[in-house]
Structure formats: structure tokens, C-alpha cells
Amino acid sequence: MSRLAKTDADMVRVHNRLAVLDHLRRVGVTTRKAVSEATGLSVSAASAICGTLLRSGLLEEVEEDGRSIRRGRPGKSLAFRGGAARVAALKIAVGEISGRISDYAGAPLAEARREVDISGQTGDTLVVLLGDLAEDLLARTIEPGTGEGGAGDAPMKIDKVVVAIQGKTHSDLSGIVWSPALKHWNIGIAAPLSERLLADVSVLNDCSLMPEAFRWRPDFIGLDFATLFVGFGVGMGLRLNGSTFQGKHSSAVEFGHINHLPGGALCRCGNRGCVEAYAGDYAILRRATGSDEIPAHRIADETMLRLGDAARQGDEAARTAFEEAGNAIGYGLGRVFTMIDPLPIVMTGSGARAIDLLEPAIRNGIRESAVDGLGADAPLILMEDTDALVYDAGTAYGLAALDGEFSRSAVEATEAA
Amino acid sequence: MSRLAKTDADMVRVHNRLAVLDHLRRVGVTTRKAVSEATGLSVSAASAICGTLLRSGLLEEVEEDGRSIRRGRPGKSLAFRGGAARVAALKIAVGEISGRISDYAGAPLAEARREVDISGQTGDTLVVLLGDLAEDLLARTIEPGTGEGGAGDAPMKIDKVVVAIQGKTHSDLSGIVWSPALKHWNIGIAAPLSERLLADVSVLNDCSLMPEAFRWRPDFIGLDFATLFVGFGVGMGLRLNGSTFQGKHSSAVEFGHINHLPGGALCRCGNRGCVEAYAGDYAILRRATGSDEIPAHRIADETMLRLGDAARQGDEAARTAFEEAGNAIGYGLGRVFTMIDPLPIVMTGSGARAIDLLEPAIRNGIRESAVDGLGADAPLILMEDTDALVYDAGTAYGLAALDGEFSRSAVEATEAA
DNA sequence: AGACTTTTTCCAAGCCTCGTAAAAAATGGT
DNA sequence: ACCATTTTTTACGAGGCTTGGAAAAAGTCT
Incomplete structure (x- = not known):
């Protein structure tokens, strides 16, 4: 700008x-x-x-x-003040919606999860489902000890809603362009949901949102890093120069669809040779089983865990599948590192659970594809609980937005007794 | 930060x-x-x-x-005021150093070019050569009509020096990590040159600097775009969110060394399958001639022009070589577009002169590698004069730096008579 | 209890910007 | 040629936020 x-x-x-x-x-x-x-x-x-x-x-x-015992006043x-506001972080995935509500201090108040087949639903239905979920979260919030007068906390409401979803979202945060969880295209979410909940709503891609989870963590301050999700799909988030990267047109670093091998394996997106077509759950599975299909629904965690165990116990096909996945990820990272810079990687998703099978191939891929192999020794931080990571990220994003709004508004409010 | x-x-x-x-x-x-x-x-x-x-x-x-004829005062x-300061934009390339000096208004005052074999030289020698060049530029500056008293312009000096060089530069702008133009590694340039010229010196990678040339152009305002240099090497500059991308560790978007084909053609950098190993002048030439060598010196412009003509007149090997180059560039761009966003491309270097041979393959490569083929129709702007582009970029960078300094210093100077 | 230390609060001063009013400089019509 | 009109520039007082120093507050140490 x-x-x-x-x-x-x-x-x-x-x-x-x-x-x-x-x-x-x-x-x-x-x-x-x-x-x-x-x-x-x-x-x-x-x-x-x-x-x-x-x-x-x-x-x-x-x-x-535990205040330190020092001299002086x-x-x-x-x-x-936790009661000052509430933030809801919602997550839309294949076959389920879930979320967490937190207070202004960032403390979690309630979580909820619902398995719903949202695939064929319209935008209206989705808004109803999300609205219900949010109101349920709000209702389940334990009323904080309103010690003060009674005029203390305004009628409970959510002040900020952040919706994270797999797929491509509008760059103005207003809705969904396309998502593997949904059939329909171009679904506006923010406006109707905002109307229902009387709160500002932002819709973002889950992977590109993830770095926000580390926004205020002392060990990540001023640090550039990438978050890498390896699951049914493969996605990346980037934190560069102290801010989370957001594309102008698309919404995310579509790491999973960076081409790995020209003319290579068929990907969900229709192209050939994408990283995801080697490293996504379905890709590993089909390679290990010799199948040729791309399953429509997500693959159960257990399936991937069993496949990993098989590989560890000597199943050659499984072993090769994971190795090729790691190789694709490694080459992808090498390409990113060549463009941007070698970065520490925070890894999550089912891939994080099979890191022992993937890591050697990943590092080797980086070594072969990055200039001077730079980045082959990049720190790798594992985060097994992807949902928690997304909630943390959405909450941090929402709180940051609220901080900004509160800073702007010169509210010199409620005279305390 | x-x-x-x-x-x-x-x-x-x-x-x-x-x-x-x-x-x-x-x-x-x-x-x-x-x-x-x-x-x-x-x-x-x-x-x-x-x-x-x-x-x-x-x-x-x-x-x-030509002031418009309107009513009112x-x-x-x-x-x-051009005389307020002077900026020198210097360029180091294989076998030559060159530069341009401009006044504070941005108007060019003089240009110079010297063919020197700098390959084996030490840092000291390089500083001497650059210093001589800069002082020569300053000497050749036509004294501006100092109509005012005489206390008008201070003794002529250069106020800001920007050095652009192929290769990797230190992220603190202090010198060169490695350059194909030089044998030695880690050459500090800024400090000694600054001492000699009594001016602030910044050393940057030429390709990553290029977007600066468009910093104030009205048709590029607020626009994200990439500059693509295709010559002996291949490099890219990015302008994102209104600022020119600079890596933290490395200095540039090493587009030429983004891997195109795992295990593919041998690149100067030692890796296999880099974009440059297909699209660099030497790569096109060796593919067309069936050779296997990487020439140490840059390839004459004429050679590439002749090769282009041969391709146009039906030379199959040459034609294929350009096509494979375009394909590599296209896949590289597709990968970048998948990560960042589809961007308009400003293209320069010898590749810009063979654009008719490259463009179809480039666009096809993007189509095959980007999600939904997005970006295959990205605008392509050609800039044939690479040197002028680099001078423009360096000058703009220097002027912007001066503007910043002048804004900071509360100089309430020279009382005009 | 008194001396000392450290944190908070209070108050006048300084810097910018803003809005309004006045001055300046040119055009257009009579 | 002169006066009304229009537009730009300058001048001046007001408001907002930060600053620096002094005073007050609230503990610890001897």
C-alpha cells in the first residue's frame, strides 16, 4: 500500500x-x-x-x-480483564465443525465439536450451523465471578469470530471461494454470521492462519518461521518480518499445490505432480496400496497410524510411500527456502505423527534442492494437536483485532464505583 | 520486527x-x-x-x-532541488563495472562503464575500482547552474552509493557473500568504500533490487509484481505489499536456483535441476549445441541473438533449447504463483529479446503447474535495457534512503539570502 | 521508628496538527 | 481601468499527547 x-x-x-x-x-x-x-x-x-x-x-x-521481595514501593x-470481551475461534473441516470460545485475557472458556455432513450444504445452512455452534459455546461459558457491582459485564455476547477453513478464502475475509469440505463455490459467511451474532466475523484459510498461534510466544518473537500442515491435504503458513503472510488474490501459501514433479502423480486439484499428490494422506495411502483412487472423504487417523506402523515393521510399499512423501515435502521446502530463506518449521497434522518416517527424506530433499543445501538442518518443531493449534491461532488473530479496535476507539467508559 | x-x-x-x-x-x-x-x-x-x-x-x-489557466491565486x-544531493548507482557484473550518478531530483548527471577483469581481485582492489569509478562520475558531472549567491551548493560530493551485484550479498547491505563475478568470498565493500567516498554505501543483489525502479511510477503504485531477469543467470525481484522483498539470511529470491526437475540438468551452483540449468544463457546454449560444459565467462549478447535467429529459422535443437528454457521458467513462475499470488512480470535480460521463443512455453508451464492454471495470463512487460533498469532501481533506492534521512534530521539549514 | 528505595501520580512545557480568519494573487465582467 | 470573485498561501489560537521533574505513596532494611 x-x-x-x-x-x-x-x-x-x-x-x-x-x-x-x-x-x-x-x-x-x-x-x-x-x-x-x-x-x-x-x-x-x-x-x-x-x-x-x-x-x-x-x-x-x-x-x-509470588511477587519478588524487593525494596521500594x-x-x-x-x-x-477477561470479562472485557469474548472471542470465538471456529474451524470448518471435512465432516465436522468445531470451535473454542475464549475471554479477552485469552483464557479458554469452552470448546465444542460436531460431526456434520456439510459437504452438500448451502451457505445459509452453514451459517446456521456455525451460529448454533457459537451460541452453544457462549451458553456453555461459565459466568465469570462478577464480583463487582453488577453493571460489571455487559450482557454476554461474542465480540469477535474467526472462522478457519481448509481451502481458498476471499482475501477480504468475507467467505469461502472453494473448500474441499464443501461442494458449493463462493459462499459468503462473514456478513450473515455477523448479522446473527452481532459480532465481527473473519474467514481465513486454516493453514495460513496458523502462525498467529505464536504471535505472542516469547520464543517466537521477531522470528520468521513457517507452519506446515501435512494431513489429508498439505498446507503452509508463513510469518515473515513479524507479520503473517496473506496473499492478495488467493488466501494462502498453497504449499501442497506447488508442483513437485512435472507430469507426476495426479492431485485432487486436477494438476499433476503437486506436493500433495505425494505427501497428502490419500497420496501416501494410494501409493502404499497400489490403488489409483482419490477418496472423497478424509482418511481416519488410525488408518494413517496403522500405515506408519506397517512401514516401521518393514512393509516395503508403505515405507516407500512415506519416503516419497518426505522427498516431495523436502523438495517443496527447498524450493520455498530458495525463494524466501531457510526457516524453522512448525509441523502438524498426521505427518507430524509419522515424522520418523518422513524426516530423513525431507532433509535429503532440502539438501538436494536448496542452494548449498541451506536449510537442510532447519529446526523442526512438532505440534501434534492440530485443532488446538488452529484454535490458538484463531483466538490470537481475534484478540489482536480486538486490541486494534479498542485502541482506536477512545472509549472512556464505565466509571467504576 | x-x-x-x-x-x-x-x-x-x-x-x-x-x-x-x-x-x-x-x-x-x-x-x-x-x-x-x-x-x-x-x-x-x-x-x-x-x-x-x-x-x-x-x-x-x-x-x-504550462500552468492551467484557472481563476484564483x-x-x-x-x-x-537537484543540487541538494547526489546518488551513485553502481553495478558489478562479470567482466565489467559501471554506474550512473543522479541528482536529488533523480535526473541523471553522468554514466560510465569500464571493462575490467575483476574475477580474481581482492576486496581492496574492488573498492579502489569502484571508488575510482564513482569519483570519475562525480568529476564528469556538469556543474548545475549555481545561480544563487555561491554558498548555494556545498562542495560536490556523493551522498549515497548503491552497489548492485549478481550473487549473494550480506543482509546488512555491507558486502558480498558470493558472486559469479568474483573468485573470493565474503568481501566487505560498504565500510571501506564509505570511508573513501564519505558517503553511505549499500550493497544489494541486482535482481532483488530491480523492483525499486518502479517505486514511484504511477502505473505501478500499490501494485505487487515481480521482476524477472533471464540472462547468463536467472534471478527475480519481488514487490509485495508495497515494499521490495529482502531476505533475512540470503539477499534475494533465488529464482534461478529453485529446483525445476529433481535430478535434472547440472547447474552452476552444483545442484541438479535448477531453473537456471535450463533457462540461463549457458544452459540454452549447451542444450542447443549438445555440449556439456558450463562456460566460465558470460556469453556475448550476439551469440544468444544468433541462437534465437537460428531457432526462428527452424533449427530444431535451438528451438527445443528455448522451449525447454521457457518450460522451466513457466514451472518456476507457477510455483511462485502458487506460493505467493499470480503477479505481473517485468522481464529483462537476454531472455526478453527471445520472448517470442519463450513465451508460449512459459505460459504453458504456468498453466500446468499453478492451481487452476492461475497466472498463465499474467501480464508480461518487457524491458530490454537491463543496465538502465538497474541504475533506475539503485537510484530510486538511494533517493528513498536519502528522503528518509532528511526527514529524520531536523536540519533547519542555510538561510537563503 | 526512621532512613532508604522504588513506583505512581501530578503538573507545567513542548511539538505537531487542525480549523478559521486574513492576506495575497490572478481572472472576469462592466 | 476597476471591482467582485475565486483560489492559494500565511497567520494565529486551540487541542491532544508525550516529556521531564517534583512530590506523594508504599514498601524494605537497620
Whole structure:
């Protein structure tokens, strides 16, 4: 975007408030002094901003138990006020929808999962299903101890909804272009769901969203990395220069459909030789069984686990299938590394459970395809629970969006008694 | 980078000044009113900033000839004061160094080219050669009509030097990690050259720098696109989200070394199957001639032109060679498009001259490798003069850097008589 | 209990930008 | 030629946010 924008006092206020909230997201609990040090703001300014955020109900003073025994006046500990808002992270997959609701402090309040055959459904039905799920989540939320007066927390509602889905989503976050979980194309989700839940709704690709899960993790701060999902499909998310990569037209790094071998194996997308056509669950399975079909439904986790065990116990076909999968992934990573940079990889999905079978081939593939083999020793971090990762990511994304909105709105709200 | 930064009045001033300069870079000549409209600043603020920039000598009032005949007080036209600074864009290639010096308004003042065998040279020698070239450029600069008092322009010096080179450069812009033009590795250029010329020096990869050439072109504003160089080597530059992509570790999108075919043709880099091993000049030539060697020196332009003519006149081997080159490029682009997004391509180098031979295969390759063949119809813009493109890019990069510095420094300098 | 240390709060000052009003400079009509 | 009109530029007071220093607050240490 062109940088024609002016800046004025308003922008300064918004920016600095956001800096304070961002700092607090990282550390969880802080003090005015710590805010000043972390942000570079003067103590006066930091204190003033904290005061405003406290009065607006976003923050609250908390009693800290294990405070260090130092001389001098102890700082008053500040933390997010969970009750200030709620975020729902929803996930649409083949045959199921699920989600988690969290409070403004990021603490999970409830989770839910429903197996539904959404494949042939229309957009309207999908919106109803998602809306029901969200309201169910909200209902199951344990009312937080509303110790204060009673005017404390507004009527329970969800303030931000993030929908993660496999497939291609609109770049304006408004809906789904295409998804393997659905038959129909171009389904607008955000507008109708937003109308029903009275909350802002964003629809994103699950894989490209994943890096958001690490947004505030101290060990990932300022780090560029990639998230790699290897399951029925294969997808990637990128965090570059401190922000999560989002395409303009498509929505994601379609890692699974980067061509591996010209004219190679047939892929779901219709092309030949995609990475997914070697590394996706269905690809590994068909290679191991000598089949030629692409199953329409997702493959059960157990099936892949059994296949992995077979490979480990010497089944040659299975072994080769995993090896070729690893090779395709490795070459794909090598190609990405050549374009971008060698990056640490966070890996999830069924592939993460078969990493022992895949890793040697992956690293070898990188070695053969990247310049100087650079990146063949890239750190590999496994995350077995893909759902949790997606919920974390959606929640972080939603909270970041809320922080931005709250920073913008100069709400000098509810005078506490 | 983490967004812990605070903002204050200083930042506001810097940001807004930069917005004014950036606007002026785009339009060339402006007025206070136009600045206000373009930046969103109030007329008062815009006028005040322009006043400061005028007093500091960066801008000057100019007489505009073809001013429209409208009622009301005519706006005073403002433009960059060329004499305010000078930027040198230098280029290191196999067997030659060259460059262009431009004034602060971006107008070229002089160009120079020297054929030197730099291959075996040390860093010191290279610095001497570049320094000589730069000083020669400066000496050949026509003294601008110093109409004003005489205290007008400070003693002529270069204020910013940008060195573009094939190969890998340090991500801190300090020097060369490796280049096909040089034997030695890890040559620090910026520090010693900066010491000699008393100017800030930045060393960048030529291909990744190229998008900068379009930084202020109105038809490229806000546009994401890629620059593709196809010559002895193959390289790419990316402009994404309004900024030119720079890797953290490596310096560039090593498009030429993205693997095309696992285990394929031997590449200069030692790997097998790189795009360059099919699409580089040497690759096309060896395929056409049935040779097996990789020439150490660059291939003459004429040789490639003749080979192209041969292909056009029915030489099957040559025809196939170009076709396979186009195919490799197409698959490479398809892979990039799958990762990032379909992008318009600005193409330069010897490949741009053989585009009629390459284009069908390129587009076919994209069609076969990108999801839904998306991007097979991407706009292709040809730029035959690669040197001019690199000079433009280096100059734009240097000017942008100067704008930033000048915005930061609150120089309220030289009181004009 | 008093001295010391550290965190918060309070207040005047400084910098920008904004909005409005006044001044400046040219056109058009009579 | 003169006056009304239009448009750009300059001038001035106001508002918002940060800053730096001083004062107040709230503990620990001796």
C-alpha cells in the first residue's frame, strides 16, 4: 500500500495504546513501570495510558502472589480483564465443525465439536450451523465471578469470530471461494454470521492462519518461521518480518499445490505432480496400496497410524510411500527456502505423527534442492494437536483485532464505583 | 520486527515529512495545496512542512510554464532541488563495472562503464575500482547552474552509493557473500568504500533490487509484481505489499536456483535441476549445441541473438533449447504463483529479446503447474535495457534512503539570502 | 521508628496538527 | 481601468499527547 498517510496525535495515541496492549499480551501480567520500560514510553505516559485502559475496563489490577521481595514501593500488577470481551475461534473441516470460545485475557472458556455432513450444504445452512455452534459455546461459558457491582459485564455476547477453513478464502475475509469440505463455490459467511451474532466475523484459510498461534510466544518473537500442515491435504503458513503472510488474490501459501514433479502423480486439484499428490494422506495411502483412487472423504487417523506402523515393521510399499512423501515435502521446502530463506518449521497434522518416517527424506530433499543445501538442518518443531493449534491461532488473530479496535476507539467508559 | 515502538511528536514530524517527499517523488512538481490533498494533511500543516523543506534546501520553487489557466491565486510550484544531493548507482557484473550518478531530483548527471577483469581481485582492489569509478562520475558531472549567491551548493560530493551485484550479498547491505563475478568470498565493500567516498554505501543483489525502479511510477503504485531477469543467470525481484522483498539470511529470491526437475540438468551452483540449468544463457546454449560444459565467462549478447535467429529459422535443437528454457521458467513462475499470488512480470535480460521463443512455453508451464492454471495470463512487460533498469532501481533506492534521512534530521539549514 | 528505595501520580512545557480568519494573487465582467 | 470573485498561501489560537521533574505513596532494611 502506498504510504501517503499522514499522522497526527490520534495516530500516536492509537499506536501507543496498541504497543501497551501488545506488551501485555506477551508478558501476561505487568506494571506501569514495566510498560514504560518495554515500550520506551515515559513513565508518565505509560501510567496515563494504563489508567485509561483500566477505566475503559480492558485491564484490571490484580493481586500477584509470588511477587519478588524487593525494596521500594511495589508496582501494582495489571492484567487483561477477561470479562472485557469474548472471542470465538471456529474451524470448518471435512465432516465436522468445531470451535473454542475464549475471554479477552485469552483464557479458554469452552470448546465444542460436531460431526456434520456439510459437504452438500448451502451457505445459509452453514451459517446456521456455525451460529448454533457459537451460541452453544457462549451458553456453555461459565459466568465469570462478577464480583463487582453488577453493571460489571455487559450482557454476554461474542465480540469477535474467526472462522478457519481448509481451502481458498476471499482475501477480504468475507467467505469461502472453494473448500474441499464443501461442494458449493463462493459462499459468503462473514456478513450473515455477523448479522446473527452481532459480532465481527473473519474467514481465513486454516493453514495460513496458523502462525498467529505464536504471535505472542516469547520464543517466537521477531522470528520468521513457517507452519506446515501435512494431513489429508498439505498446507503452509508463513510469518515473515513479524507479520503473517496473506496473499492478495488467493488466501494462502498453497504449499501442497506447488508442483513437485512435472507430469507426476495426479492431485485432487486436477494438476499433476503437486506436493500433495505425494505427501497428502490419500497420496501416501494410494501409493502404499497400489490403488489409483482419490477418496472423497478424509482418511481416519488410525488408518494413517496403522500405515506408519506397517512401514516401521518393514512393509516395503508403505515405507516407500512415506519416503516419497518426505522427498516431495523436502523438495517443496527447498524450493520455498530458495525463494524466501531457510526457516524453522512448525509441523502438524498426521505427518507430524509419522515424522520418523518422513524426516530423513525431507532433509535429503532440502539438501538436494536448496542452494548449498541451506536449510537442510532447519529446526523442526512438532505440534501434534492440530485443532488446538488452529484454535490458538484463531483466538490470537481475534484478540489482536480486538486490541486494534479498542485502541482506536477512545472509549472512556464505565466509571467504576 | 516486534512492534514495541512508541510514537511521539518526533515520529509524527518524520512520518509526515516523508509523506510529502514521497508524494513529490511521484508527481515531480507539486504545490502546497496539492500536497495537502495528496497526503491528507491540513493545508496549514502541508504548507508549514513545505516551508521547512524549502528552507532546508531540499525543495525549491520553480516557474511552471504550462500552468492551467484557472481563476484564483495560482499555486507556487515546488520541486526537488537537484543540487541538494547526489546518488551513485553502481553495478558489478562479470567482466565489467559501471554506474550512473543522479541528482536529488533523480535526473541523471553522468554514466560510465569500464571493462575490467575483476574475477580474481581482492576486496581492496574492488573498492579502489569502484571508488575510482564513482569519483570519475562525480568529476564528469556538469556543474548545475549555481545561480544563487555561491554558498548555494556545498562542495560536490556523493551522498549515497548503491552497489548492485549478481550473487549473494550480506543482509546488512555491507558486502558480498558470493558472486559469479568474483573468485573470493565474503568481501566487505560498504565500510571501506564509505570511508573513501564519505558517503553511505549499500550493497544489494541486482535482481532483488530491480523492483525499486518502479517505486514511484504511477502505473505501478500499490501494485505487487515481480521482476524477472533471464540472462547468463536467472534471478527475480519481488514487490509485495508495497515494499521490495529482502531476505533475512540470503539477499534475494533465488529464482534461478529453485529446483525445476529433481535430478535434472547440472547447474552452476552444483545442484541438479535448477531453473537456471535450463533457462540461463549457458544452459540454452549447451542444450542447443549438445555440449556439456558450463562456460566460465558470460556469453556475448550476439551469440544468444544468433541462437534465437537460428531457432526462428527452424533449427530444431535451438528451438527445443528455448522451449525447454521457457518450460522451466513457466514451472518456476507457477510455483511462485502458487506460493505467493499470480503477479505481473517485468522481464529483462537476454531472455526478453527471445520472448517470442519463450513465451508460449512459459505460459504453458504456468498453466500446468499453478492451481487452476492461475497466472498463465499474467501480464508480461518487457524491458530490454537491463543496465538502465538497474541504475533506475539503485537510484530510486538511494533517493528513498536519502528522503528518509532528511526527514529524520531536523536540519533547519542555510538561510537563503 | 526512621532512613532508604522504588513506583505512581501530578503538573507545567513542548511539538505537531487542525480549523478559521486574513492576506495575497490572478481572472472576469462592466 | 476597476471591482467582485475565486483560489492559494500565511497567520494565529486551540487541542491532544508525550516529556521531564517534583512530590506523594508504599514498601524494605537497620
